[in-house]
Amino acid sequence: MAEPEKQLRHEKHYRYVSTHDVGYWSRSFLQDLERTCLDHSRRRCWGIGFGLSFRVVALDPNFKKLSMERIVSAYKRTTTRAILLDYDGTLMPQASIDKSPSSKSIGIINSLCRDKKNMVFLVSARSRKTVAEWFSQCEKLGLAAEHGYFLRLMRDAEWETCVPVADTTWKQIAQPVMQLYTETTDGSTIEDKETALVWCYEDADPDFGSCQAKELLDHLESVLANEPVTVKSGQNIVEGVSKGLVAKRLLSIMQENQIAADFVLCIGDDRSDDDMFEVIATSMTAPTITQNAEVFACTVGQKPSKAKYYLDDTAEIVRLMQGLASVSEQTLTE
Template sequence: MVSRSYSNLLELASGESPSFERMNRRIPRIMTVAGIMSDIDDDPSESVCSDPSSSSGQMYRIIIVANQLPIRAQRKSDGSKSWIFSWDENSLLKQLKDGLGDDEIEVIYVGCLKEEVHLSEQEEVSQILLETFKCVPTFLPPDLFSRIMEVINPEDDFVWVHDYHLMVLPTFLRKRCNKVKLGRMLGLSYESKRGYMGIEYCGRTVSIKILPVGIDMGQLQSVLSLPETEEKVKELIKQFCDQDRIMLLGVDDMDIFKGISLKLLAMEQLLEQHPEWQGKIVLVQIANPARGKGKDVKEVQCETHAFVKRINERFGKPGYDPIVLIDAPLKFYEKVAYYVVAECCLVTAVRDGMNLIPYEYIISRQGNDQLNKLLGQEPSTPKKSMLVISEFIGCSPSLSGAIRVNPWNIDAVADAMDYALEMADPEKQLRHEKHYRYVSTHDVGYWARSFFQDLERTCRNHSRRRCWGIGFGLSFRVVALDPNFKKLSMERIVSAYKRTTTRAILLDYDGTLMPQASIDKSPSSNSIGIINSLCRDKNNMVFLVSARSRKKVAEWFSQCVRLGLAAEHGYFLRLMRDAEWETCVPVADTTWKQIAEPVMQLYTETTDGSTVEDKDADPDFGSCQAKELLDHLESVLANEPVTVKSGLNIVEVKPQGVKKAKRDFVAKRLLSESMQEE
């Protein structure tokens, strides 16, 4: 089966063969700016598709867009300054083309050349590459990046990068300007209950703030005051309220993740289980036009219409349809009018970002004097609103008065709808007041100001830091150091060593003496020899700190008589080979191991390559199933005097209080021994 380039992944995932149409449009020969293609002229004879064989229905075309074309370019050596082009056989893109086969698929490349081509030569080069190699080169102005970067002044400007589309942009900006004042926003739900966090990263403080975006209060209130909104509200009151009907409202995009069909099934369940609501409630489902096209969108549309038809035929009657589907585009003031009249808003998305529909509904229900008059309410009458929202949307944690549901649980959604309808007015008023107070005070202006204030606070000391860039590509990082930092040179170490009489030397094992990637974790004979050389000097007190078990490190360094060992992160300590092992805290009751070990052994058996190591204090267990193991251990050891924590490829179970006690144990013991010798 021939692989084909395709953009609709959901259609591919359905298991059905997608339809590919032959693209007969002309391919431009040159691109002058990224994303903007232009033709040199309009002569159809120069089109890639002008060849009858290439326009045959038997051929498919795949356009491969890459940073660089799989082409080698060099100047001729005869002094003519002409170009010589050839395929780069080592390029993955060229190998990909060979794998597809020229007989069935036409491959077009779009990208940059590895060499800079002068503006006067670009037309000729483009013609050669298109006709000979079917490559469309993109020529970017050489100063484009510099001109863009000149706009940013790292000393004064702040840069705010929005959403996942520019995920790697901060790395490139840091690479260009180490001290750039940079913040980024990701529009996704975050489960942490901590509103503001700071983590140390490469000497810099990276602040993480969890703050839902708000709505534009001014814009929404101005729409509420429009005459068109008032007219639409009058129309809806006549259509629903005057008929003694209660409106439930759903506003969603026509998308598979919005859960429209689940909402309709819940409505059907509600009418079936509670016949008293038949003829009294109406679900108005506003389905915004889909943002994309494809088989999945058509399936959602067909499924939605089928559900609406079935439910209306089953529970409807002359003059009453329990579901009103609006799948035509609506103006914003029309949606606001529906918000004003609806008694309850339903959001049943199975996966979503922030979703500000509930916020808009709450503000619209607060209304204004003119709308209150249309609804027959006094200005002093407390307003009310009800929300049934999915627990999977970003605004869910902010609306504590809403009824949260799992949209996949149809029975639970139906029960929530019934609960919202049956709720007493005073309770609805209290919930609405709570929501309105939060939404009105946490609008988009508050969100922006709060973000900027935190960004400014985080970057306040940037000018005092000394920054260095390390790494390449996406692994590039900026390391920030204190102004008083001094590089530890070999000369400085030797000088300090020679002028001192008593020295305490602490050596780390994993990752320092022994590389993390090394398969054989035992020390080399060269390392043993160096350590013994240091230990022979009686003025040196040498300690080696390791996360390994005391049995393992004692075996590895048995040749080092005067070497002090700190095993299992310092929990066990031995001053020299013939000394007894000491502990930083009294040996704790370890009967809990009888509970933990069977659980760990179970996960070890189901995870290839994992092991369980009994260290008496810090069991070290790396596993791709560490998260599930962590949850399991926390559950079974809930009543035991131990702590369970995870790290990079490690899950630890240890007695409570060990971390604080062992943190400085090795250093204090070294100082104590040094003072006794003096």
């Protein structure tokens, strides 16, 4: 190695070592500790799960179960409603083998869509072909496929994209890696969509599948570091696109029509839905939502979330939606 290069390397490393001393690392550690413990005394701690999946989570004291009476009362007295619903794990149980919507779910959605006071969007990680087939009977339902990459305002409208057309050459890198994990994890599958590759392990052994998913996540982040794609872990999946785009699009449509929502309901079940909850929360001061609007961001189950409310399972979500649909049906017959 040439002397000038040695000197440059020495200066570079010396500068790093001299600025990152014991004091620096101590301050860094304490800052992380303080940030982690911020408002910790106000939070409620719960033990969740069993075995390797056991963990202690700290929940905000304002995080509470959604009252059926309160939301129905708010629904009755409001006139401009925005409703955002996740599908898998929210309206449809994750453990269900047949993922297509039941006739009951279709009926509930159609009742909500027939109400002229409502604008309803259903968000799914599925491909646009799949959701279009499943909800072909829902004429006025807005659909968001592949976590919001593709949007359709109603059945007879054209699909639109929320972001520029994606470069998917990264799939050639990711596919072999994901295939290797699929072959070594019984019950796992790869779903190849237009804008994403999804590794699903919901039918695999829970503990082994979870360990494999974490390892795959690290592996993909490494090999795709320089590619135009993000890697995300969801409920029994590893993939990437923000659902927050759907919430932004729905509210922007209402704004274009000079409509301000006085009732917003957003329901999801995993971390990918936090993007929607965050958009809804930040929009409360925007003209897209009235000042005294009733806003309900709800997740499925008690867990750390950006939602303010929770319901225990998909059965409770369906009962809630059925209750709101009944109110709309009564209004239509009056």
